[in-house]
Amino acid sequence: MPVNQRIWTLEDGYKELNTIRLNFEYDLENLIETRPEVIDDNLMLIGRQVITSNQGRIDLLGINLEGSLIIIELKRDKTPRDVIAQTLDYASWIVDLSSDDISKLYQKYKGNDPNASLSKDYKTKFNKELEEEAINSSHQLIIVASEMDSSTERITNYLNRYSIPVNILFFSIFEFEGKRLLSRTWFIDPQETIENTTPPSEKAPWNEEFYCSFGHDDNRSWNDAVKYGFVSAGFGQWYTKTLKMLSIGDRIWVNIPHTGYVGVGTVSTECLIAKNQKFELFENKTIFELNTEGKYLADFKDDVEKSEYIVLVKWEKTVSLEQAVSEIGMFGNQNTICRPTSQKWLFSMKILKSRWNIQ
Structure with a gap:
């Protein structure tokens, strides 16, 4: 019309x-x-x-x-x-x-x-x-x-x-x-x-598992994510809004840009602003009360727009940065969370599940 x-x-x-x-x-x-x-x-x-x-x-x-x-x-x-x-x-x-x-x-x-x-x-x-x-x-x-x-x-x-x-x-x-x-x-x-x-020739049915891009830098640390069980993003809605796509029980595969895939786990909480996300296994402390390598945008913890947002995860498998899996043709995306519908994603799943012996 x-x-x-x-x-x-x-x-x-x-x-x-x-x-x-x-x-x-x-x-x-x-x-x-x-x-x-x-x-x-x-x-x-x-x-x-x-x-x-x-x-x-x-x-x-x-x-x-x-x-x-x-x-x-x-x-x-x-x-x-x-x-x-x-x-x-x-x-x-x-x-x-x-x-x-x-x-x-x-x-x-x-x-x-x-x-x-x-x-x-x-x-x-x-x-x-x-x-x-x-x-x-x-x-x-x-x-x-x-x-x-x-x-x-x-x-x-x-x-x-x-x-x-x-x-x-x-x-x-x-x-x-x-x-x-x-x-x-x-x-x-x-x-x-x-x-x-995504061109039709490259599309594939979504396998109901999520891709996660984790930014390992001065602000957040993969070591922290493994130790305390979480993924996070911050500094604007573009980075954080897709975290809210996740529901409890969803499986996520974590990739660190320029490094490779480093872990897979199951979501155990909803997405919350960092100051409100409590780590139950660690005396219900927030990320700012834990002993962490990353800063997690502490200067913006009261800013709803720029603050870090956190989803807790129960890890099935994690590896160090040195053991990250990166092969030519594997799926990559700059969204924090996405539901891939491409052949590259299925190719990546095949490699990771075989490498990490995951069903």
């Missing part, structure tokens, strides 16, 4: 706000470049008007925390068929870009500044290392428009049905008391298109 955004005030007789015609050439492209969070809080732009091999130009190119490349194409005055076909053409070009190619695109975007570094700026933005194997492992295609017709709706639904992650983002500007208000609406829930980033 074509989207038509309208807004009313709740006072003054439910007055409808006036809409202002968007200048796609200037207003939105500049706005998105200046404030990429209007698309997604976890978006970092790496190119604008990127010239492709067939002399096309990608309006905006970004990368998200998972390493996915995000093509953002403004509809302007193009027909639905033209803009979707053009976006797909751009995706067919970026799919073959290497991590080195992408780093060069970013340097060009930064005016060939010799100090520009994709990996360094990515870590500054996301407080996380950019894993080379994650770069360009998947794509998301976003078409920015102010309205949609039935043809665009039909094509977009069809592509998503067959796992082509295309979405449409609608912006409208309204005028209220001399101020301009920006409204944003997604055609499809962004999470649904993210789930479509």
Whole structure:
């Protein structure tokens, strides 16, 4: 159904706000470049008007925390068929870009500044290392428009049905008391298109076991996790919200980025903010009262947004960092928790269960 955004005030007789015609050439492209969070809080732009091999130009190119490349194409005055076909053409070009190619695109975007570094700026933005194997492992295609017709709706639904992650983002500007208000609406829930980033040929039924990415660094320690029985994440909802996917009794397989798989266990508590998660086997103390190697964002323990969040785990098998299992082709993901539906996950399970003698 074509989207038509309208807004009313709740006072003054439910007055409808006036809409202002968007200048796609200037207003939105500049706005998105200046404030990429209007698309997604976890978006970092790496190119604008990127010239492709067939002399096309990608309006905006970004990368998200998972390493996915995000093509953002403004509809302007193009027909639905033209803009979707053009976006797909751009995706067919970026799919073959290497991590080195992408780093060069970013340097060009930064005016060939010799100090520009994709990996360094990515870590500054996301407080996380950019894993080379994650770069360009998947794509998301976003078409920015102010309205949609039935043809665009039909094509977009069809592509998503067959796992082509295309979405449409609608912006409208309204005028209220001399101020301009920006409204944003997604055609499809962004999470649904993210789930479509795995090609059909690589998909497999979920085996009802969870993947966990554990960040072993100055803030948290795998030795602590083994000793006290937990996994954790913090410093923002992107890192912590997926921990809440876990339920008591779920089995998780823990991978440390750049190191390998180090453990498997069963969830024994719900996810709680660190200051409220009590370790029953250790005198009901919190993580901040235990003798730990990690700091667990102690400075933010009262900050609901940035605090560490903890799930207690009963370990079935753990190994040291030196014994971590890492093989070419094994599954990896930057989400703290995910439900993998890929052949790589089944391949990883086969290796780990055999190596650790787990049924």
